[in-house]
Amino acid sequence: MNSKLSLLLPALLLVAAQAQAADDATVAKGEYLSRAGDCIACHTVKGGQPFAGGLPIESPFGTIYSTNITPSKTAGIGNYTLEQFDDAVRHGERADGSNLYPAMPYPDYSVLSDADVKALYAYFMQGVKAVDKKAPETDLSFPFNQRWGLGMWDLVFGHDDSFEAHSENPFINRGAYLVQGLGHCGSCHSPRGVAYQEKAYDDTDDEFLTGGKVGIWEAPSLRAGSGTGPLVSWDKAEIVDYLANGRNDRTAVGGEMTSVIEHSLSYLTKSDLEAIADYLKSLPGEGQAIMLSVDATEKTATELNSAKVDINSGARMYLDNCGACHFTHGEGAPRVFPQLDGNSLINAKDPSGLIHVILAGARLPSTKGAPEALAMPAFGWRLNDDEVAKLATFVRQAWNNHASVVTAKQVADVRATISAAELNATKPTLN
Numbered sequence: 368m369n370s371k372l373s374l375l376l377p378a379l380l381l382v383a384a385q386a387q388a389a390d391d392a393t394v395a396k397g398e399y400l401s402r403a404g405d406c407i408a409c410h411t412v413k414g415g416q417p418f419a420g421g422l423p424i425e426s427p428f429g430t431i432y433s434t435n436i437t438p439s440k441t442a443g444i445g446n447y448t449l450e451q452f453d454d455a456v457r458h459g460e461r462a463d464g465s466n467l468y469p470a471m472p473y474p475d476y477s478v479l480s481d482a483d484v485k486a487l488y489a490y491f492m493q494g495v496k497a498v499d500k501k502a503p504e505t506d507l508s509f510p511f512n513q514r515w516g517l518g519m520w521d522l523v524f525g526h527d528d529s530f531e532a533h534s535e536n537p538f539i540n541r542g543a544y545l546v547q548g549l550g551h552c553g554s555c556h557s558p559r560g561v562a563y564q565e566k567a568y569d570d571t572d573d574e575f576l577t578g579g580k581v582g583i584w585e586a587p588s589l590r591a592g593s594g595t596g597p598l599v600s601w602d603k604a605e606i607v608d609y610l611a612n613g614r615n616d617r618t619a620v621g622g623e624m625t626s627v628i629e630h631s632l633s634y635l636t637k638s639d640l641e642a643i644a645d646y647l648k649s650l651p652g653e654g655q656a657i658m659l660s661v662d663a664t665e666k667t668a669t670e671l672n673s674a675k676v677d678i679n680s681g682a683r684m685y686l687d688n689c690g691a692c693h694f695t696h697g698e699g700a701p702r703v704f705p706q707l708d709g710n711s712l713i714n715a716k717d718p719s720g721l722i723h724v725i726l727a728g729a730r731l732p733s734t735k736g737a738p739e740a741l742a743m744p745a746f747g748w749r750l751n752d753d754e755v756a757k758l759a760t761f762v763r764q765a766w767n768n769h770a771s772v773v774t775a776k777q778v779a780d781v782r783a784t785i786s787a788a789e790l791n792a793t794k795p796t797l798n
């Protein structure tokens with residue numbers, strides 16, 4: 368062999384190996400970022416192939432199907448260049464130049480850095496398995512089938528800005544970047560305006576993260592600094608615990624947030640979750656802190672423990688059906704049974720989420736840090752609408768809770784949205 372070449376060969380191999388290694392690291396980084404962005408949640412149907420799309424997403428425009436974003440050249444985004452991928456993810460533009468529906472949270476993703484978009488692209492091209500099956504086409508009625516109209520939407524209501532750091536503290540800025548961008552927390556936790564747009568995209572606006580709605584679920588305010596708000600009394604460790612495991616000593620996750628924790632946040636590093644908590648702690652809550660009245664808790668407990676509790680009352684039903692796990696004072700048991708006293712879901716303006724939990728039960732996600740998936744049984748098969756209304760009214764007004772009365776009609780409306788299988792999930796079968 369040519370002696371010069373034999374000298375050169377190891378060096379060439381080394382260069383090639385290094386290029387490969389750098390690539391693997393970028394792909395791995397992209398995979399982590401895809402977790403932070405929870406791409407899998409919307410782009411995968413239950414039990415389906417990862418990222419093959421087809422999940423129906425309800426929006427005010429109608430039902431929108433998520434697309435196949437695997438690297439398939441026939442059914443997915445395998446032919447997308449980095450630039451075309453970027454246009455979709457940060458700017459809401461498809462390869463054919465038409466607009467995406469904002470059911471894809473590109474207005475939030477617009478703050479992503481160039482490097483992060485590159486890493487995501489590397490992951491979707493090299494780290495994801497191609498699935499050659501087309502997702503169903505979104506087929507809306509006029510005028511919402513006119514994608515050009517979405518361009519107008521984008522101009523007026525959209526958001527397309529790069530990230531701006533507002534703090535001296537790099538951890539807070541990292542948290543802000545994750546919350547505003549990949550985490551797209553605001554898409555659920557910020558109020559929406561007349562055209563479905565998020566009313567605020569960052570902390571320069573006081574409405575940012577002050578709470579929003581996802582279907583029947585209320586997504587509470589995440590502003591955890593001074594003032595009022597459900598998170599104001601949580602310390603940093605409690606926020607991190609909740610984001611990592613879906614539970615902490617105060618509460619347990621329910622509704623749409625369960626999937627966010629299971630598929631996205633539970634995969635993030637401790638340091639990133641701490642950065643998110645630092646950022647939420649830096650956002651002032653609203654108004655004055657409400658003083659919790661110890662008297663109210665005592666009064667409800669005495670009432671419940673007295674022999675005079677009416678057999679048909681909400682209090683009685685609570686004792687019979689719920690007290691075994693959540694206890695007389697609604698105090699629950701740390702990390703196992705959520706505390707009902709002061710709970711955000713129970714005190715939500717709209718009681719639909721609470722009604723849903725009582726009728727269909729709930730399941731805590733299983734995460735690395737808290738693998739046991741605890742379940743709340745369904746009571747829909749056992750209690751009728753009137754009984755659930757009384758029971759829900761009781762828990763909304765017991766202890767320190769001060770929420771409005773629930774009617775049987777509200778219960779019937781939520782019941783109509785739940786399948787018989789779910790309602791009967793924990794019904795004992797007699798055989």
Ligand code: HEC
Binds near residue numbers: 407410424470487505
């Ligand atoms: C909240 C739901 C949701 C999340 C989260 C989400 N997407 Fe999407 N995405 C959609 C929907 C819905 C569409 C299709 C919109 C349409 O047809 O106009 C879409 C479209 C796309 C497209 C365009 C595909 C095409 O055919 O041109 C790409 C690329 C994409 N998403 C990538 C991502 C990536 C990468 C992530 C994570 C960082 C992500 N999406 C997270 C809902 C979501």
Ligand code: HEC
Binds near residue numbers: 581589619620
């Ligand atoms: C798909 C919608 C959705 C997204 C995206 C989302 N959340 Fe949530 N989140 C909810 C809902 C709904 C609840 C209420 C859950 C309940 O009542 O148990 C919630 C509850 C929470 C809570 C507990 C509040 C309380 O008072 O109990 C925290 C903390 C939280 N979310 C943080 C976040 C962060 C941080 C992000 C972004 C990284 C995020 N969420 C993204 C829907 C969402």
Ligand code: HEC
Binds near residue numbers: 743
């Ligand atoms: C066998 C034990 C058990 C019984 C009985 C029970 N629960 Fe639960 N409950 C749980 C568990 C475990 C969770 C956590 C599951 C989750 O939130 O995903 C929970 C969650 C909840 C939540 C959601 C809290 C949140 O922050 O999201 C509410 C509200 C609730 N229960 C109310 C009730 C009411 C009202 C009753 C009586 C009709 C009841 N529970 C009976 C175990 C129980």
